[in-house]
Amino acid sequence: MKRIHIIGSVGSGKTTLAKVLSDRLQIPHYELDNVVWRRTAFGDVRRTEQERDERLGEIISTEQWILEGAHHTWIKESLQNADCIILLDTPYSKRVYRIIKRFIFQKFGLEKANYKPTFKIFRKMFVWNAAYQNQNRQEILELLSTYDEKVVILQDNKQIEKHLNR
Template structure:
């Protein structure tokens, strides 16, 4: 399937795998809006984030899925996200090396603390350490769960280990 005809794209990967960067790049190239699943879960406020109820989350996600084109990215592969995988024309699974993701987590935290990079959350030491925990969990559990649950979509799953593949895919 050529990238030019894909208008419903799901990107999944661990913390620091490059999901948001890839989503922004594809979004600007194809002029398709992109959405972070974390922002479907959370309502962002300066005073602190508020978790949406399950119903609010589902309604918001369904409103995105009903549009003609979208890029949805996140680490989530729980049941509430299953319609994303079913509706997507292509699923990019970012299988970035663990060491690269670890480096990116550290780099991101430092950039956010120095206010060189915007964060959707308050970059606390607590969240910094949670990111390592989430990264390990994705490596050991999330990846396996994704392929067990959504392997039925293997015809549209593209596993990406490096950026060169994406450039080749675009060309």
């Protein structure tokens, strides 16, 4: 596996898993949020769709990569080029807990954030989590059904660890 795409809801563990795999496999990882947003000293600037797609193309044209994110409407090229697609389908309550924990850690500077951890973003994370549960999850499952032979669905840390140890 040299090209891995990790997808799931906010709080599902995508970034953590991407970092672990990146360390173990010595493959660079990229957050899709950083493909969508250009991070500047003055705040985040949304890339145009063309800039976003070009940036994604630059990443997937390399030999090795790990991409992770919740985005699912514009990533088809990444999914097609991935050797393995991991859907982190962790329980709703676990994601809620992780969203709260992440916000507290980021506010106290115990965890790095690519964005300013505001209450507005905090509230949005709950909206995104609910949207995943109520709509996006089914859309993602339908999208991934095309790639069944390379999709792995993991629901908890035990399954993730078992998969990592293979």
